[in-house]
Amino acid sequence: MRTTSFGVIRIATKGPGDVSGLMSVIDSGAIDPASILAILGKTEGNGGVNDFTREYAVAALCTALAPHLGLTPHEVEQRIAFVMSGGTEGVLSPHITVFTRREVGEQPAGISGKRLSIGMAHTRDFLPEELGRSAQIAETAKAVKTAMEDAGIADPADVHFVQIKCPLLTSDRVEAASARGNKTATTSAYGSMAYSRGASALGVAVALGEIASDIGDEDVLRRYDLFSKVASTSAGIELMHNVVIVLGNSASSVSEFEIGHAVMSDAIDSAAVIAALNSVGLGIAPQATAGRKFVNIFAKAEASPNGSVRGLRHTMLEDTDISSTRHARAAVGGLIAGLAGTSAVYVSGGAEHQGPAGGGPVAVIAKLSN
């Protein structure tokens, strides 16, 4: 029986501290603040260690939502999963996507097929020395399964996007491990983001049976043939555990939305983006599809580690002026925006073990008219 409804709303922002769009939607009654599960955003920083637009955006949203939820800002941050991806290079337009869940008393008529469903789960806190290693992989895999249950999804084929927030190392955390006589996977804060993202993505792949479960510490950031086709992971300083958000389609959902995905095999894989659009009944913009509306696309991008795209050299990895993650978001963002027909799309950098090397997952959410 269908019991739950999930909503998705994309809201443009005028700056990292701008909450006016969300407040308008709440004031209008279109969103019940208590129903907000997660907010994924693109903010206009550089996406690197010194990108403060992410924490500023979260702080602004928590402060604004607090009175609506009768909570302190800090409690809001615990309740709602905030995933801010820094970097709106090229045409990418700053925005947030708000995901909501509410229980429905009566089952609406005329709904057929599986519909968008969202489940969440948390791992336990990790020790710094566990980040980027098999412990993080295994715990993440467990949490993905829990989140699938939460979403009412049994078949891994119904999972189309798994967004994960994961921790990173700081010098304090490295020292804490060291004081215990343990070495961390790396001592660099920046480097640890890649390790944590990579291990988390491998956890998704294990949970969904995309790869075998016997992967070890030494595979992380090395065996790039091991990857998930639906994982999207972001590292943040504010937590020590993984937050797992599973997005898929479920027969238990009465949502007006549907999600699908494909995998870009490299950064110029237009066929994959088109396939992802097609998977939810959409095509290349401008849309001529009746009864279906594009909502948003979620993708990961990276500079291919071997320095080339289809045999031709790229210069992203050797540019001292612009980080490769910024280059990759700009390029893949340009392609996806062109095919989707809108620049407010979610393209995030750092795609270790998320899709093949140089490629990445691409998921699309469409709204159905019925």
Next chain:
Amino acid sequence: MRTTSFGVIRIATKGPGDVSGLMSVIDSGAIDPASILAILGKTEGNGGVNDFTREYAVAALCTALAPHLGLTPHEVEQRIAFVMSGGTEGVLSPHITVFTRREVGEQPAGISGKRLSIGMAHTRDFLPEELGRSAQIAETAKAVKTAMEDAGIADPADVHFVQIKCPLLTSDRVEAASARGNKTATTSAYGSMAYSRGASALGVAVALGEIASDIGDEDVLRRYDLFSKVASTSAGIELMHNVVIVLGNSASSVSEFEIGHAVMSDAIDSAAVIAALNSVGLGIAPQATAGRKFVNIFAKAEASPNGSVRGLRHTMLEDTDISSTRHARAAVGGLIAGLAGTSAVYVSGGAEHQGPAGGGPVAVIAKLSN
């Protein structure tokens, strides 16, 4: 009667000083160095005032070609039109495209339709105070017509890409004007590049009848509704006149190549890129077209001056870390590479009066099998 053959060859480079690819092609006999008309390249600098990869690439090419042509490097630079566009952001891959022309004694059988033809012309030297103003517009228009004749093209509809090299202002040049009691359009070297590119593009538009000829100084960089759909202009410090290269199709050509174009109305106009591909019998990559092969695509990109793309804010113009031209090339380069199926495409920044504001021309060259 068809009397001239034009060749186009795209060669990857390993760095701005790398001439090995061109030397191999010459050594193999595939290109007669004496037939080289023009070389358009993408080099891996930042595309700004302090991008030295352009002059380095030209210096390396001139030095390498000099013994083959029995000329000094400086004479080579006078003979061949070198247009280096700095900036291979995102997936863009450094490369050069070499254009050749040779007279054919006998007319090959079985050639039908118009084929690629290239014509060149030079304006007189400009005074610094003429740059970015009506004198540059009018002289450029004249030179475009001369170049069309040189190419054997009578109908403006057969012109698909007009590449122009134009001068910029330096502090010395501004002072020289000032000493004559005249003011230049701007005193900024960087700013003058936009003025010179803009006036040159308007000259193309006048020549091709795209706009009326009564445009004045005050329209440059202001009346963005006035533009050419085929102009691509680049400012360089090394000259004081405009070099005009007209690329089109002509019944006088026996070339194996054909050129077509479309106009991107904004930076995410995938439909225009697809139309340009279609115009020479190609489609979205991977190509399934028999008898036709993609050679290269030539496009101009810019951040839309009004700060948004289809109503959604972009952040390119307000980014102090990355110049908007780099953002725009990365994004448009990503889209075009995705649709063309290759990252060695020519996407150049600074599209003032070249296509509508925020958009730009996009031309495609295909090779025919017969």
Next chain:
Amino acid sequence: MRTTSFGVIRIATKGPGDVSGLMSVIDSGAIDPASILAILGKTEGNGGVNDFTREYAVAALCTALAPHLGLTPHEVEQRIAFVMSGGTEGVLSPHITVFTRREVGEQPAGISGKRLSIGMAHTRDFLPEELGRSAQIAETAKAVKTAMEDAGIADPADVHFVQIKCPLLTSDRVEAASARGNKTATTSAYGSMAYSRGASALGVAVALGEIASDIGDEDVLRRYDLFSKVASTSAGIELMHNVVIVLGNSASSVSEFEIGHAVMSDAIDSAAVIAALNSVGLGIAPQATAGRKFVNIFAKAEASPNGSVRGLRHTMLEDTDISSTRHARAAVGGLIAGLAGTSAVYVSGGAEHQGPAGGGPVAVIAKLSN
């Protein structure tokens, strides 16, 4: 009679959102939050239009101070003058300097000489078309005089640093002027910051008699021989009027602090920095001075507009990768930090009419032991 005491405390920050240092000082009783007049900070953004660390820092400070003052965060922002200068390039270390004022009942014995005194004043709101023009100059000059009175300073020679917050133009503001049939000084947001800073600095120069008062619109950003030796101005989007903070020495103050200044004639003027240190009894680090302690130094830096320093070319103005303001802060920050012996110094960019072209004012605050 000496009636007022002024305090200065410099607090390191761990990030733009970090208020823990100030909260500790308040909790310890060392600062009464009600006594806070102004907070000048260096935050770790790029200092450009898209530097959100400044507004984030102000938001965090207002939120943290609000309960201590019984005000809303918005009211705190109205009450205390926050001036955040973005950009901690090179060795510059993020920090805030908190200025306090309190009335003293009884006059302490043994105080001689003039001591640090701070006065504040506000201009009326400006129309967008007044920014960067004579109206802003004249109103600022009036406010400087009011602030001097507030500080108990009669002699302009006792004024050593005038910090001003001034407005900038946005596209909305430009349009509002346009709707009234008026043109603004520029239509560029970035460009308007320079105009507003420049006119504000000229206002200081007029008030202090450093230049004649008959300067017009056309002198702003052109007549660089007109400047103030003590003005430091910052443009911000959050206000439409100028906030003026005068720092000088007054016989009415019982402060433990003293302020002095000098003017750097160019970006490598070590003699001026040493003179500024000497002016408050200090020397080059390491300090050997008994009875006096270095507190902070406040300076403005810019790339010399003529492209050279003492006849040798600099490359700051032509660098497309790093803005000239970042270059200038890094270089001048390195010199000042080296001479002061600490990297938590306030070096701010954009020195139009603040000191001679390419140079800038440099003020030092020392703490006296008695």
Next chain:
Amino acid sequence: MRTTSFGVIRIATKGPGDVSGLMSVIDSGAIDPASILAILGKTEGNGGVNDFTREYAVAALCTALAPHLGLTPHEVEQRIAFVMSGGTEGVLSPHITVFTRREVGEQPAGISGKRLSIGMAHTRDFLPEELGRSAQIAETAKAVKTAMEDAGIADPADVHFVQIKCPLLTSDRVEAASARGNKTATTSAYGSMAYSRGASALGVAVALGEIASDIGDEDVLRRYDLFSKVASTSAGIELMHNVVIVLGNSASSVSEFEIGHAVMSDAIDSAAVIAALNSVGLGIAPQATAGRKFVNIFAKAEASPNGSVRGLRHTMLEDTDISSTRHARAAVGGLIAGLAGTSAVYVSGGAEHQGPAGGGPVAVIAKLSN
């Protein structure tokens, strides 16, 4: 007996390809091109992997010098030691310093004390797997001793600056090692520059007795307490061996120049810069010293690896927009230019094992009037 004369001339450049200054000096007879030993330059690139201004400058100089020496450009590159340091951040002004040597027939009268002397030596070619390891350290140490003999310097205390050019790893070189079953110190091109610089500097320290000779692979880039006070090392792609240039004072020299040095303990160590100036009889600019003229200063700069300077946080290592080497050169360049009174100084980045962590060597050359 004094038999050799060494010259030093500093020449400003207008761009990386500008050789006009050197050509003028040669044309004027002030420099005999055959006497040129080495050219150290500051070029205006980013100093990173994709800084092509260095190779462009070397190519331009070799092409220009070739006819003067009766050699091919390639032979010029083999004969003269070119060390181009990319990055003229902040006030740093692009220039080259040309070092010459010629034998003198008769000993001039009135020369006393030791004078500038320069010696050179080359190591054997390294295998990629030897870079950044003890083999590179030991071979460099041997070459330093050979170069000291060449310079007529017996006492390590007379060595004031040892400039080394050393190789870096490329993916080809890493693969070659891998094919032999060997692992390189790192697989990153960028990372290998630090390893090679670090091992080379340790080689200098061993040769001069600054540290014991029993250092191993694991000490490189880890034991930052091991360092040389006079080493300055630069990695370049164009060679597989180390070129060692020893600069010191010798009784066998009739040079008009003298060299001295000090060690900056951190990036704001003005006392060390002043000590270095004092060591050759100079003071803080403006110079009041009779009989001595400042020629140039040679220093290495880096962001302190522990993230702070004298206990205060710096933000150089976490900035995704500007590399830490650019930050460090700008800041240290600002300090040194301020104290030297000129911005055409040689401040180079990447100071691993060259001075203490966060600091670096600083050498000064003065010209004596007699």
